[in-house]
Amino acid sequence: xxxxxxxxxxxxxxxxxxxxxxxxxxxxxxxxxxxxxxxxxxxxxxxxxxxxxxxxxxxxxxxxxxxxxxxxxxxxxxxxxxxxxxxxxxxxxxxxxxxxxxxxxxxxxxxxxxxxxxxxxxxxxxxxxxxxxxxxxxxxxxxxxxxxxxxxxxxxxxxxxxxxxxxxxxxxxxxxxxxxxxxxxxxxxxxxxxxxxxxxxxxxxxxxxxxxxxxxxxxxxxxxxxxxxxxxxxxxxxxxxxxxxxx
Amino acid sequence: xxxxxxxxxxxxxxxxxxxxxxxxxxxxxxxxxxxxxxxxxxxxxxxxxxxxxxxxxxxxxxxxxxxxxxxxxxxxxxxxxxxxxxxxxxxxxxxxxxxxxxxxxxxxxxxxxxxxxxxxxxxxxxxxxxxxxxxxxxxxxxxxxxxxxxxxxxxxxxxxxxxxxxxxxxxxxxxxxxxxxxxxxxxxxxxxxxxxxxxxxxxxxxxxxxxxxxxxxxxxxxxxxxxxxxxxxxxxxxxxxxxxxxx
DNA sequence: GGTGTCGATATGTCTATACATATTCCCGTC
DNA sequence: GACGGGAATATGTATAGACATATCGACACC
Numbered sequence: 001x002x003x004x005x006x007x008x009x010x011x012x013x014x015x016x017x018x019x020x021x022x023x024x025x026x027x028x029x030x031x032x033x034x035x036x037x038x039x040x041x042x043x044x045x046x047x048x049x050x051x052x053x054x055x056x057x058x059x060x061x062x063x064x065x066x067x068x069x070x071x072x073x074x075x076x077x078x079x080x081x082x083x084x085x086x087x088x089x090x091x092x093x094x095x096x097x098x099x100x101x102x103x104x105x106x107x108x109x110x111x112x113x114x115x116x117x118x119x120x121x122x123x124x125x126x127x128x129x130x131x132x133x134x135x136x137x138x139x140x141x142x143x144x145x146x147x148x149x150x151x152x153x154x155x156x157x158x159x160x161x162x163x164x165x166x167x168x169x170x171x172x173x174x175x176x177x178x179x180x181x182x183x184x185x186x187x188x189x190x191x192x193x194x195x196x197x198x199x200x201x202x203x204x205x206x207x208x209x210x211x212x213x214x215x216x217x218x219x220x221x222x223x224x225x226x227x228x229x230x231x232x233x234x235x236x237x238x239x240x241x242x243x244x245x246x247x
Numbered sequence: 248x249x250x251x252x253x254x255x256x257x258x259x260x261x262x263x264x265x266x267x268x269x270x271x272x273x274x275x276x277x278x279x280x281x282x283x284x285x286x287x288x289x290x291x292x293x294x295x296x297x298x299x300x301x302x303x304x305x306x307x308x309x310x311x312x313x314x315x316x317x318x319x320x321x322x323x324x325x326x327x328x329x330x331x332x333x334x335x336x337x338x339x340x341x342x343x344x345x346x347x348x349x350x351x352x353x354x355x356x357x358x359x360x361x362x363x364x365x366x367x368x369x370x371x372x373x374x375x376x377x378x379x380x381x382x383x384x385x386x387x388x389x390x391x392x393x394x395x396x397x398x399x400x401x402x403x404x405x406x407x408x409x410x411x412x413x414x415x416x417x418x419x420x421x422x423x424x425x426x427x428x429x430x431x432x433x434x435x436x437x438x439x440x441x442x443x444x445x446x447x448x449x450x451x452x453x454x455x456x457x458x459x460x461x462x463x464x465x466x467x468x469x470x471x472x473x474x475x476x477x478x479x480x481x482x483x484x485x486x487x488x489x490x491x492x493x494x
Numbered sequence: 495g496g497t498g499t500c501g502a503t504a505t506g507t508c509t510a511t512a513c514a515t516a517t518t519c520c521c522g523t524c
Numbered sequence: 525g526a527c528g529g530g531a532a533t534a535t536g537t538a539t540a541g542a543c544a545t546a547t548c549g550a551c552a553c554c
């Protein structure tokens with residue numbers, strides 16, 4: 001009996017490696033709806049027969065699909081196409097200095113306020129720490145080509161980032177310094193809209209009542225709060241872009 | 248000679264599988280700065296000796312780290328720690344109906360306008376299509392517990408999504424229908440802040456001049472435009488949350 | 495009927511080996 | 525010294541086989 005498998009067809013199609021072709025083949029069937037959500041994908045031993053390869057090879061393809069959340073693998077039960085995933089996107093928020101200079105615009109940084117103090121009750125609540133400790137409170141402004149770009153209001157948890165005590169934030173923006181010196185493991189962004197009050201309007205050189213985009217970011221390392229920052233951007237001038245690419 | 252490896256140490260520490268422990272161990276060294284960006288990670292054959300396992304096992308750990316963009320692997324040269332990645336987060340924007348009902352609030356949907364037409368020049372520009380074709384234009388409003396939650400203004404490219412012609416958008420919100428029926432591969436979100444004009448204020452039951460958060464989303468399948476939507480939320484009432492967790 | 499145990503089964507991990515492929519390095523030639 | 529070609533080497537892919545682990549289902553027992 002001739003053992004004709006789909007492997008020949010796939011190999012003929014293109015050049016890349018076998019496991020990648022298997023991955024793409026299954027991906028295609030899912031994206032076109034041929035295998036709808038909930039559908040049970042053939043067992044690994046069936047796929048080895050279909051593609052004429054070893055179990056490790058199809059397993060590698062399935063592992064990557066599972067990592068991408070396209071399928072779900074359950075022992076003893078089999079492998080299933082997942083319900084459509086949430087609409088999600090990778091929101092990239094680069095360091096502001098890098099963002100501005102990358103656009104070829106001149107960057108200007110102004111430290112408005114910088115103080116080191118024992119954490120107040122409000123500081124602890126904002127950072128999410130229980131014990132009392134020391135913090136650095138910073139307010140500053142970023143400008144691009146002389147035009148205010150964003151204002152920043154930040155707290156740094158000195159107990160978690162003691163080396164921040166010796167950083168000079170009058171020269172280097174705290175976000176830039178932190179990004180280059182402090183590794184982090186978790187971050188949370190909360191995005192909202194406000195209208196400028198008198199202080200924000202003055203700092204951003206816009207009208208009182210103009211719309212502003214606000215990003216509140218908290219950063220942790222291994223569940224330990226590192227810093228909390230609020231960035232206020234002129235609303236219509238700035239856009240956050242988030243992209244998602246499947247595959 | 249006794250062949251003592253780090254494997255015993257790792258195995259003692261916890262329970263999970265060996266390759267995962269190797270992955271976590273390397274990840275830790277990178278995150279703590281012990282292995283800074285640009286540092287060459289020991290060769291696979293050195294890691295097999297260090298952890299006392301086969302090359303396939305360390306390779307699996309390295310593959311996952313490479314997929315997560317923490318390291319870069321180059322043939323003949325070795326494996327290197329990557330430059331610090333951008334501050335990025337996964338922004339999850341679920342279906343609005345699901346988002347509201349998940350909070351235990353009652354969902355109410357109102358179709359304001361729905362028309363099928365040949366694409367105008369403005370439609371084509373907004374969708375990013377060149378050829379003329381048919382589109383569906385929809386305006387609607389989402390409410391939670393009777394309070395306006397967001398207004399939506401959407402175009403659907405009927406050439407790419409012909410089955411949308413037979414959907415009844417007076418019952419099911421278009422976002423929900425699309426999410427359940429149309430697979431997508433790329434999406435782009437642009438987030439900004441505006442103040443409510445008279446129309447938005449009336450639709451959202453807020454004051455003219457109140458801040459609003461705006462999300463413009465474009466969705467493609469294999470580079471083919473599917474839909475373009477603008478969502479306007481009352482700005483201070485709603486927050487978008489984006490999280491990142493390393494590992 | 496409810497419960498618990500046990501076997502069957504599909505995925506998960508790991509090994510040892512082999513060959514492919516990309517890239518660097520070095521050496522010999524012009 | 526510049527250039528070209530081949531050896532050395534580190535990663536990339538694939539195989540067959542083995543054992544681990546989770547879980548569904550069936551059967552036995554209370």
